[in-house]
Amino acid sequence: MFTRAGYAPFASAVTRLPSLLASVGPARRTLSSPSINALFNPTDEHLAMRATLRTFVEREVEPQAAHYNKTETFNRDLFRKLGTVDQDHGLGVLGLTVPEEYGGLGLDATAVALTHEELSYSDPAFCLAYLAHALLLANNLAVNGSEAQKSRWLPDICAGTVVGGMCMSEPNAGTDVLGMKTNATAIEGGGGWKLNGTKMWITNGTLDGRTTGDIFLVYARTGPAKTDLTQFVVEKNMPGFSLGQKIVDKLGMRASMTAELVFEDVILSHDHVVGEVNEATLCMMRNLEIERIGLAAMALGIARRSIDEMKRYALERQAFGARNLFEFGQIQRLIAESYAEYMAGRCYVYGVANSLDLNKAGNGLDADGTKLYCAKMSKEVADRAIQVMGGYGYVGEYKVERLWRDAKLLEIGGGTNESHHKNMARDLRKRGIAPLD
Structure with a gap:
């Protein structure tokens, strides 16, 4: 994480980051200087975090960007270094906003902004894969999941042992998200849910071009009202969950994998429902x-x-x-x-x-x-x-x-x-x- 030896010059300041925002709200932050830079780095901890990320981007992200964008492939080895799997150089930012007890850093929206700005400086496509995992999946689950769900899935998500995202858009429902057709029906006798549908333009939908990504939060229609949507956790290798296609030859963001995902009678137990039914x-x-x-x-x-x-x-x-x-x-x-x-x-x-x-x-x-x-x-x-x-x-x-x-x-x-x-x-x-x- 930020205290790893590979980024020792910043370790003493950054070790305070996980605990800082657990107790300090926006009103109590102190600006590190009276200059405009204080807006972008409102605390010394944010400043140290930016310096750490900038060093990481220069050493690790910049050298690989052109190759992976040219080949339209995903650099999973580098992605792991954003987590905690790599104990020597792992940054720990895959769980940027996730509470510490689940393996995250518990940081704020300012940390989100500076992390995405720094990663995107060298490789926006790699950063997009990060955003789908850290915000659309990890942050969503941290805010809306039950204690059991957070304990079950977040540690691996934060570590980087699994890579995933969120499934919302469909072939005929993009901006009109409430027009989605993917649906989940309750199984009689309380046996869970049956999920059917197709999701399109899913970031991290595939990581290798042949199989699905590892874990996703999937939005599906579960009632008659337009807003009757529910979130479900769907994991790789579940029967009925498959890769429709890898989207290739994109104009840009070519090192971020985009895919169509298909759900055919995917059976999900009640513990895969995130939040309340019809309240997603x-x-x-x-x-x-x-x-x-x-x-x-x-x-x-x-x-x-x-x-x-x-x-x-x-x-x-x-x-x-x-x-x-x-x-x-x-x-x-x-x-x-x-x-x-x-x-x-x-x-x-x-x-x-x-x-x-x-x-x-x-x-x-x-x-x-x-x-x-x-x-x-x-x-x-x-x-x-x-x-x-x-x-x-x-x-x-x-x-x-x-x-x-x-x-x-x-x-x-x-x-x-x-x-x-x-x-x-x-x-x-x-x-x-x-x-x-």
């Missing part, structure tokens, strides 16, 4: 808020890397007798606007994350807002980086074309831009004519 809609909405903060933070990582790449190129490239490209007004505009928009998005994301309560719903307006703004911003910043670098920006060696392709997914996955428009307009309408704070 609230669980879904609450978990989507922290997912969108994570996705917005991924956009920050993409934008920051794009700015770094275009700055470096502009400083090194000479043209028309000028010392470097920074002397040209057109280039100045592209770089300056990119930085300003990145910083605006960063302030928005961390401003929301610093006050977000992971155990409560009701932050949808700004969770939607951060992702809406940052997704578009990151794609535009990556596009500007390509423009600054010209032909070099168009080829894989210089990374920014991959960042541009990866950024596009953030305008679709985890909520389309259009769904965020609808959600935000609805929430603002409910507030009526009262002035904004």
